[in-house]
Structures are given as C-alpha cells and as structure tokens.
Amino acid sequence: MNTPNDLLYAKSHEWLRLEKDGATVGITDHAQSALSDVVFVELPKTGRKVKAGEVVATVESVKAASDIYAPVAGEITSVNSALPNDPGMINREPYGQGWLFRIQPEQPKPIGLLSNTDYAATLTS
C-alpha cells in the first residue's frame, strides 16, 4: 500500500498534510482499497469546529458506510466540492484529487498521529 512520507496518519486511516495556512485531510490508500468503489460522500459544513477523533464525514461504498474521524482538533475551512459528483476520485487518487476537507488545526503541532512507516506497520500487524 502506498503511504507517502510527507503525510501524517491516524490509526483510523485518515491522512493529514500540514501546509502553511492549515492542513488537508483524506483517507489512505489502504482505506480506499478496503472500502472498494466509493459511491457516496457526506462532507462536513465549512466553519464547523471539531475535536480530534470526532466523526466529521461519511464515505459509502456499495457494501457499507464508513465514518471518517477528524485527525486533529480545529475548524473546517473548506471541503472538496468535486467529490459528491465524482466520489470514485477517492479510489483513484486518495492522496491527490480525492482529498476530503481542509482544517485549521487548533494546535500548531498535531499530537497522536503516526509517520508513514509507523502507519504502514499497523497495516501488517
């Protein structure tokens, strides 16, 4: 499974990319593969303040609905508005065009997230 080294990972299979003006969140390659073909995405409202570990979105494949958790506390600043019309983007580009939402983290340094190698280790154990 692809786990880019410039991202941080939650054990619940979300990734976080820290940027100058906030952070972007999506689901990992492992998560999209386990879900298989995504057919529906429910995204959070912009401006919503969330706690780390709170359910913020739902990704649904034919077989099941899966909760997506906020990897850090913060405020949702934007969502990927292209996803509802093309949810399969999550399968095709989980780390690129398939991103879910952007968040302004409360804390400058995220806590409790894993490096790519530590996350990859959770998948094999």
Add this chain to the structure above:
Amino acid sequence: MIPFAGWNLPVEYSGLLAEHKATRQEAGLFDISHMGQIRAQGKATLSCLESILANDPSKLKDGEGHYSFITNEQGGVIDDLLVYRLSPDDFFLVVNASRHTEILQLLKKHETPQVRFSGNPGTAAGMALQGPQAAAILNQVLQGVPIPPRNHIAKFTLFGASILIATTGYTGENGYEIFSDIPTGLKIWSALLEAGKPLGLLPCGLGSRDSLRLEAGLPLNGQDLSPEISPIEAGLGMFVDLNRARPFPGRAILEKQKKSGSPRISIGLQGQPGQPPPRHGYPVYQGHKQIGVITSGVPSPTLGHGIALALVTTPAPACGQDLEFEVRGRRVPAKVSPRRFLPKK
C-alpha cells in the same frame, strides 16, 4: 475475506462493482459451498417434508424445484430454502449456511427407517453461474449435454463424478447452481472460469451477491426474514401453500394473515441519486410517524440510486407514495416501489 456463518468468504475478487456489472451483462461465478446441501431419502420422504415445509412439496414433479420456508409455530421464518425433487423418494434441499446445522437437527428429529436426512456442513461444494452468458459457458463445459429448463434440477456426470445442476439462482439473472463433491467442485470452478474468460465471466464475492439479489428483490434470511417475520409479512405469501389439508408449523397463523392481512408488510423503497443510500436498520417515516425499518438497503449499481426493502406497519403506503428514511440523524426522501427493482428476465 470475512467470517460468515463459520466460513471465510471473499467479499470481492476484482471489485464489487465490476463483479456486479459482469453478472448483469456477461456472467458471474459465485462460490456457494457454504450453503447447506441436505439430502432427504426414503419411502416416507414426501409425507415427512409435507408436514414441515410451507410450500407444498407434493406439487413438485421429478426434476422440479421450488422456493419454500421452514416456519416456527408462530409462523416466523426459521429458514428459506430451495426444495428439489430428484425422484418420489429422493429430495435435495439447499438451506442457508447460518441455519444449516439447526435445520439438519430439526429434520433429523423426524427421521424414521423410511426417511433419512444427510449433509453435514463442509462436506460438499456448490457454485452459482449467473448471467446472460451463463448458458453458453455451461454448454461448453458440458459439451452439448442438454441442460434442464428453469427451476429444474438434473444429475450429470462431470470429471468422472456425479453432480447436480439446478437452473436456479439468487441474482435475478438466468443461471445455474452446481452441486458436487469438493475435489470435483474445484475442477468445475476452474473449467467454468476458463470457458467463461473470453465471454467476460468474473469470479464474484459476497458483496456483489448481496447487491444483485437486492436489485432482484430477493430476501436475505437474518435481515428480510427471521423467526419474528412471517413469509406473508415478507410479501412472499405465494410460496406458502394453504390449498392442502396437511398442517405444518405456524399454519393457522399464516392462514389468518393471508386471509385478513398481517400487522406488517415488506415494501420496496427507491431513493434518489446524490442522496445517502438506505441501509439495514434505518428507521422509515411517513410524515412525523415512524412506520417501520429498513431490512436491506444498498446503493444500486444498476440504477444509480439507493434501493431498500422495508418492513412497515399495515395499512402500508401504496406504490409511488413519498416516505423518508433516517440517515445519521437526517431525513432522506424515498418513494414506495415494487420490491423487484429491476425488470424480470
């Protein structure tokens, strides 16, 4: 792979959507070795089964099969099954994996020197070949030996072994269910895959089996059927035969429900594109009032919107009426529809 009634079963091979589409447009091959295969043999087989099954097995001619139920004293469904008559004193039953041991024990209580039941879990192979190309693929493997018509079963010899082929399925497509010993099953599986490859055949998992059966409006025991749900409530009263004298468990209650209506009834629901799909367990509302619950729901790969079976209180809303189901605390619109979501083939 996921655990399922004591078995490890693949949810998908190449991908649920690809497998679903292959079965609708070309063909799909499903491993159904987990399904319970029970043989009932002896001179008293028919009269014994008549006193257990909700559909009348005496209607079957040699080589014919039909859908039936084993009901409890309350008229609820212990299991739904296919019953095939091979000869007057030899019947073949295919039951759900989750009920296999329970049904075999229940049947064995009726054993006498004139009727015996056999077929322990894990002792036989089964596979379902389904889809528009199923006949062409099976014909290649059988090399021209004629195949029985729909809802029939026949014995064949393949790879030196005696096998059964039934013209039945659980996808809404034409197709076959093939039953054999395990080593022969492995050979048939490979032979079908090879013959089917140029025709677009894909091996299919539990995931597409569920989306295909729901599009065809076919019930799943444990969701749409249960010991607390009668066949009449599930909308399957046509498979409960009361035109015979013989009693069977729950008959009086089923007779009453058929005559004067059941307290609940299963309806079809169709969602809308772009809305969250209905799922098992979601509440169903008519205005402010909760009238029932979704027993099975899925985003239909063929239709592009959610479809569901829901068990609601009677009098049930008519086809075309607007209802809502609740997803994660919000209401989503749905229309009442026939329970078969795709046209019959």
